[in-house]
Amino acid sequence: MELIVFDLDGTLLNSSGQISPYTRDTLAALSDRGIAYTVATGRTLHASRELLHGHGFRLPQVFKNGVMIWNPENDAYSHRNYLALDEVQHVLEAVLAQQVAPFIFTLEHGTRHAIYHAPLHNDMERMLARDFGGREQVSVLPAAHLPADAEITNISGIGSPSAVSAIEAMIRDEPHLVAYVGTAWEDATWRWIDIHHVEASKGGAVDMLRQQLGVSRVVCFGDSDNDLSMFASADEAYAPANATPEVKAAATAIIGHHDEDGIARFLRQRILGKG
Numbered sequence: 074m075e076l077i078v079f080d081l082d083g084t085l086l087n088s089s090g091q092i093s094p095y096t097r098d099t100l101a102a103l104s105d106r107g108i109a110y111t112v113a114t115g116r117t118l119h120a121s122r123e124l125l126h127g128h129g130f131r132l133p134q135v136f137k138n139g140v141m142i143w144n145p146e147n148d149a150y151s152h153r154n155y156l157a158l159d160e161v162q163h164v165l166e167a168v169l170a171q172q173v174a175p176f177i178f179t180l181e182h183g184t185r186h187a188i189y190h191a192p193l194h195n196d197m198e199r200m201l202a203r204d205f206g207g208r209e210q211v212s213v214l215p216a217a218h219l220p221a222d223a224e225i226t227n228i229s230g231i232g233s234p235s236a237v238s239a240i241e242a243m244i245r246d247e248p249h250l251v252a253y254v255g256t257a258w259e260d261a262t263w264r265w266i267d268i269h270h271v272e273a274s275k276g277g278a279v280d281m282l283r284q285q286l287g288v289s290r291v292v293c294f295g296d297s298d299n300d301l302s303m304f305a306s307a308d309e310a311y312a313p314a315n316a317t318p319e320v321k322a323a324a325t326a327i328i329g330h331h332d333e334d335g336i337a338r339f340l341r342q343r344i345l346g347k348g
Contacts, residue, residue, distance in 0.1 A: 080295035104129035276302030
């Protein structure tokens with residue numbers, strides 16, 4: 074069996090964060106042909122569920138850059154990687170030192186998700202908190218309400234390029250942590266940073282899916298640095314034209330832009346045999 078694995082933002086989704094009608098129809102054609110596909114994304118389950126609903130995503134899915142694998146058949150996580158308390162403390166010190174509000178993502182009592190945050194400094198952080206709070210089944214609360222027994226999956230923040238670079242530099246010396254950085258889709262002058270345990274990666278999660286599903290080959294698509302481990306694990310890896318230079322260099326080939334249905338057009342030609 075061949076498994077196709079999609080990154081979401083900047084790859085399968087357009088710049089509006091949506092699956093276009095052309096890509097929707099392509100996914101339906103893949104499903105009708107019995108072709109296996111899933112996602113490996115930096116998003117949480119609850120930030121992805123509505124987007125993926127109705128598009129044939131029936132196999133286990135990778136969330137938070139490999140921190141968790143979720144199985145839609147039983148609505149449960151089969152794999153989780155949490156941050157230890159000393160790692161959490163190190164991250165919080167690094168983020169707070171740059172006057173960036175940390176957003177602390179937790180998993181509590183089964184599949185209940187909550188996000189806790191320090192005092193917000195600016196309109197961008199307040200907008201991010203509103204966005205998180207608008208997601209189904211996700212509570213957004215001040216950090217003072219963080220339960221002592223909460224399992225912390227990752228810590229994120231949004232700030233100026235200099236602030237985010239400084240946070241990343243402080244995290245780089247911690248062997249058990251990894252930080253991913255990117256341009257904020259809300260405003261290209263801002264940067265986001267997402268920090269979690271180093272053992273959590275898209276590549277490691279895809280390897281688990283390969284074993285779990287009995288997959289003989291993996292073909293993946295991605296555009297950002299958090300996709301590099303998945304590219305290294307896959308048999309074939311394709312980067313849209315909007316991908317970072319590092320991802321393009323690691324790709325089997327570069328294909329069309331995500332705003333031009335590059336992935337869907339490639340799949341129609343390569344797998345479905347049509348334009």
